[in-house]
C-alpha cells in the first residue's frame with residue numbers, strides 16, 4: 538500500500554501499516570510519545586486524539602474496504618484512550634497476562650453474505666470495542682503475533698514483522714538496533730579484562 542495512506546501515528550515512525558484491520562491497533566500503539574525523539578503523545582487531549590482517530594480510521598477503511606464508524610472523542614475520552622493503549626501494549630508484549638476481562642459493546646450483522654461488526658456508543662467506549670475486536674480477529678488469523686513493539690525501551694514503536702522467520706525485534710535496525718548493539722558492545726569491552734590482567738573469577 539502507498540505509505541501516504543498510512544495513518545499519521547505510524548507514518549511518523551516511517552513504518553508501514555499492519556495488514557487489514559490490525560492497522561488500527563498498531564496506530565493506537567504508535568500514538569504514544571517518544572521523548573528521546575521529541576515525538577509527542579497524540580492522545581494528550583481530545584483535539585489531538587480526534588485527529589489521531591480520524592487518521593487511523595481512514596487507513597482502517599482503506600484497508601478493510603468497510604465504511605469507518607463515526608466516533609466523536611469527548612473531554613474525558615483522551616485519558617480512557619491512553620489506558621486502552623497501555624493495556625493493549627501489555628497484550629502485545631505479554632506483560633498483561635493477568636486475566637482481566639475487558640467488556641465489548643458491538644453489534645454483529647450478517648448482510649450480503651458477509652459478517653460485519655459495528656461498535657456501539659461513542660467516544661472511547663466505541664474505540665475500545667473496535668480495537669478489541671480487531672485484536673481478537675488478528676489473534677485468530679495469526680497476524681497478531683507479527684505485530685510487535687521495538688525492543689529499544691526508549692522507543693517501543695509498533696511494527697508489523699514481515700520477515701520470513703518472524704524474528705525481527707527492532708522497529709528500525711539503523712536507529713534502535715545499531716544504537717543498542719553499539720552500547721552493549723561498548724559495555725562488554727569495558728567489562729572485559731585488559732590484556733595482562735587476570736579475569737574476574739566467576740562463581
Ligand SMILES: [Zn+2]
Nearest residue numbers: 687692708713
Ligand atoms: Zn525502535
